[in-house]
Amino acid sequence: MIHHHLTALAVAFLLCSLSAGASPAAAPAAEFEASAAVKETVGKLVAQHGAQHETRIRRGVEQAAAQWRPADGSTPEFVAFAAEHLQVDAAQIDSTFAHLERAMECMDGSFTSLGRDLHWHMDVETGPILPVDRLLAAYDPTAHLNDDLFASKIAIVALLNFPVTTLAQRLQEGPGWTRRQWAEARLTGRFTTRVPAAAQQAVSSAVARADAYVSAYNIHMHHLLTPKGERLFPPGLRLISHWNLRDELKAQYANKDGLPRQRMIAQVMEAIVRQTIPGAVIDNPRLDWLVANGELRLSPEDDAQGSSAGPAAPRAAPAPSAAAAAPDNAREPDTRYALLLSIFHAMQEVDRATPLLPTHVARTFEHDMEIPQAEVIRMLEQLFAGPAARDVAQLIRHRLSRKLEPFDIWYAGFKPRSRYDEAQLDAATRQRYPTPATFEQDLPRMLHDLGFGHEQAQLVTSHVVVDPSRGAGHALAAARRDDRAHLRTRVGPQGMDYKGYNIAVHEFGHNVEQVFSLNAIDHTLLAGVPASAFTEALAFVFQGRDLQLLGLDAPDELAQHLHALEEFWGACEIAAVALVDIGVWQWMYEHPTATPAQLREATVGIAQDVWNRTFAPLIGVKDSVLLAIYSHMLDYPLYLPNYPLGHLIAFQLEEHFRTGDLAKEFERVCRQGRLTPDLWMRQAVGASLSPQPLIEAAERAVKALQK
Numbered sequence: 001m002i003h004h005h006l007t008a009l010a011v012a013f014l015l016c017s018l019s020a021g022a023s024p025a026a027a028p029a030a031e032f033e034a035s036a037a038v039k040e041t042v043g044k045l046v047a048q049h050g051a052q053h054e055t056r057i058r059r060g061v062e063q064a065a066a067q068w069r070p071a072d073g074s075t076p077e078f079v080a081f082a083a084e085h086l087q088v089d090a091a092q093i094d095s096t097f098a099h100l101e102r103a104m105e106c107m108d109g110s111f112t113s114l115g116r117d118l119h120w121h122m123d124v125e126t127g128p129i130l131p132v133d134r135l136l137a138a139y140d141p142t143a144h145l146n147d148d149l150f151a152s153k154i155a156i157v158a159l160l161n162f163p164v165t166t167l168a169q170r171l172q173e174g175p176g177w178t179r180r181q182w183a184e185a186r187l188t189g190r191f192t193t194r195v196p197a198a199a200q201q202a203v204s205s206a207v208a209r210a211d212a213y214v215s216a217y218n219i220h221m222h223h224l225l226t227p228k229g230e231r232l233f234p235p236g237l238r239l240i241s242h243w244n245l246r247d248e249l250k251a252q253y254a255n256k257d258g259l260p261r262q263r264m265i266a267q268v269m270e271a272i273v274r275q276t277i278p279g280a281v282i283d284n285p286r287l288d289w290l291v292a293n294g295e296l297r298l299s300p301e302d303d304a305q306g307s308s309a310g311p312a313a314p315r316a317a318p319a320p321s322a323a324a325a326a327p328d329n330a331r332e333p334d335t336r337y338a339l340l341l342s343i344f345h346a347m348q349e350v351d352r353a354t355p356l357l358p359t360h361v362a363r364t365f366e367h368d369m370e371i372p373q374a375e376v377i378r379m380l381e382q383l384f385a386g387p388a389a390r391d392v393a394q395l396i397r398h399r400l401s402r403k404l405e406p407f408d409i410w411y412a413g414f415k416p417r418s419r420y421d422e423a424q425l426d427a428a429t430r431q432r433y434p435t436p437a438t439f440e441q442d443l444p445r446m447l448h449d450l451g452f453g454h455e456q457a458q459l460v461t462s463h464v465v466v467d468p469s470r471g472a473g474h475a476l477a478a479a480r481r482d483d484r485a486h487l488r489t490r491v492g493p494q495g496m497d498y499k500g501y502n503i504a505v506h507e508f509g510h511n512v513e514q515v516f517s518l519n520a521i522d523h524t525l526l527a528g529v530p531a532s533a534f535t536e537a538l539a540f541v542f543q544g545r546d547l548q549l550l551g552l553d554a555p556d557e558l559a560q561h562l563h564a565l566e567e568f569w570g571a572c573e574i575a576a577v578a579l580v581d582i583g584v585w586q587w588m589y590e591h592p593t594a595t596p597a598q599l600r601e602a603t604v605g606i607a608q609d610v611w612n613r614t615f616a617p618l619i620g621v622k623d624s625v626l627l628a629i630y631s632h633m634l635d636y637p638l639y640l641p642n643y644p645l646g647h648l649i650a651f652q653l654e655e656h657f658r659t660g661d662l663a664k665e666f667e668r669v670c671r672q673g674r675l676t677p678d679l680w681m682r683q684a685v686g687a688s689l690s691p692q693p694l695i696e697a698a699e700r701a702v703k704a705l706q707k
Helices: 008-018 035-051 051-067 077-087 092-118 131-138 146-149 154-161 168-174 179-191 197-215 245-253 259-274 335-351 360-369 373-385 385-402 406-409 422-432 436-441 443-449 452-462 497-520 532-543 556-591 594-616 644-658 662-670 678-687 694-705
Strands: 217-222 238-240 286-292 296-298 464-468 473-476 485-489
Touching: 008 131, 008 238, 008 245, 035 077, 051 077, 051 092, 051 154, 051 245, 077 154, 092 168, 131 197, 146 179, 168 179, 168 678, 179 197, 197 335, 217 436, 238 245, 245 259, 245 406, 245 497, 259 406, 259 594, 335 360, 335 556, 335 644, 360 373, 360 436, 360 532, 360 556, 360 644, 373 385, 373 556, 373 594, 373 644, 385 556, 406 556, 406 662, 422 497, 436 485, 443 452, 443 497, 452 497, 464 497, 473 497, 485 497, 497 532, 497 662, 532 644, 532 662, 532 678, 556 594, 556 644, 556 694, 644 678, 662 678
Parallel strands: 464 485
Antiparallel strands: 217 238, 286 296, 473 485
16 A cells, blocks of 8 residues: 555665764864865866866766765865776777666665565564564664675765756756666765764664554454444454454445444544554454443454454443453553554654755655655645545545534445445455465456556566565565565455455556566666656556456446446545644654653644645644544654645546556556656656546546436
């Protein structure tokens, strides 16, 4: 669902791609003065190679000198190194580039597979998690990689021979670049700053702790009680926050008696955000919880693990034994916000080493997303600016025949699958996919049904493996062409339920993109897509066809209108969530000494403020905190803005795919690789990224349904 989902190691790779770690030695080995070194080196190399090469020589020497440290050597040593490694012969330049590109693929790919193995028991359902598994997951084998690349001076060779570019250059000049020029820009982009390895490891460790916390944050729904002591959920239903809680809430729109369950789930979400949830109920099948007042009771029965086929009829809970010990009713002690602060403080160590991008916020937008923060915020707020959001909210109110409530931001009635009972869908997916292996075996058929040819399907499926996930599900890309991408999804004892299937199809979309953008691309330095929002968009294209792949969907004009409404309302929901995520990170930078309790109160306030500016005018209720429930805020730092952009990108891509060959065009756009977002979109669909096409489609859909 992430999800081009980021594990702790993936976050570390983001840091590695941005920077290179090097901790200066306590005592410099020799004196080095950059300006003098540049002058001496340029003069020597121009005399050696000729004035016609002066521009290239000066650029390379200045780039290398900017990252040379006293510990790397003296000025004479710098001059000698530059003289040996700066190339002016075209054939030598080409060979140097090819060797570096292959080396980067080998190193990135090997560390990716190593990190996957170290996280294995935390990410994959292999039995109980051992204490050592958390240590293995927190260990970052890449922490010293770029330290070593600089210490060995491999990074200096890249800087000597290939240009470093700014975001402004990539935006302005990039459309005229060759593929090779783009690959060179991505090569040197790894070495523009030097971040201490200890700082990289600190971020990885903090994210790993948050990821372990999130992965174990399950609620046993059968043990939630109404004030009358009723159980609204079936035995065995164990939902992870926030993904499964949200998806269960959405599924209840298909049930006539689903409203009380939705209200209860919303109360649980609010308790998690406010940290009023009793700490003892988290992943605990032995306690009953009266959600309305926070009271705990010892359960007269222990839940079986796993999920149920469907909701059970409400029934009263038996009274606990009088001899039983009273459970601990204490609330969770702001753990959620303490973990978020630990990530923030780890990022501050990175900040000190990246003066040109001195905050995680700046690095996220300027380097990772390559879209200015103000432009992202403008697009997200534009979704709420016109009449479309109001008109869609009124349509939802009409379809529900009741006043809207805050949890209706997750309204699922526009989805074609809302025509089907959740139990019916669960039965279909469980029968088809009793194990992860059966889902993996069906991947070629899925691709063929979507129009992919035999060779395309063979390329993809030979590079994808399916694992049972502890969490909600995610996709892990390979970084070396001879490795395989991994798809993780939950498969219960009774088989894969519909929620797991829907997530798995989304993750498969990630995997297809990952294979095409690595194994079918011309330069591995360009592997991937411009930013995470793009892989999310391509995954949404697959996810939106999940019923078609079950043989249940028959798209028509009405279905297209419903899809536009679903995408628009979903984009509005996650856009508001992303605005909260941005706001929380900005607040932490403004209050760097905040306590977990202060961060909790600030997050609640930010969530309420964003809600009141976006959804309150549509829903008619003020001060909801539901926008702060997303677990991404902990284990995927500032990743959430990628999702609404993913919706916008996905809709533009869907409009494009609808007029052509889906399989052919899906592969073509993936093979563009990691260009800037604007250039990628213009080459993919002939237009820049914008929310306007989705807004206009939603307005047309409302009018069509009103008729």
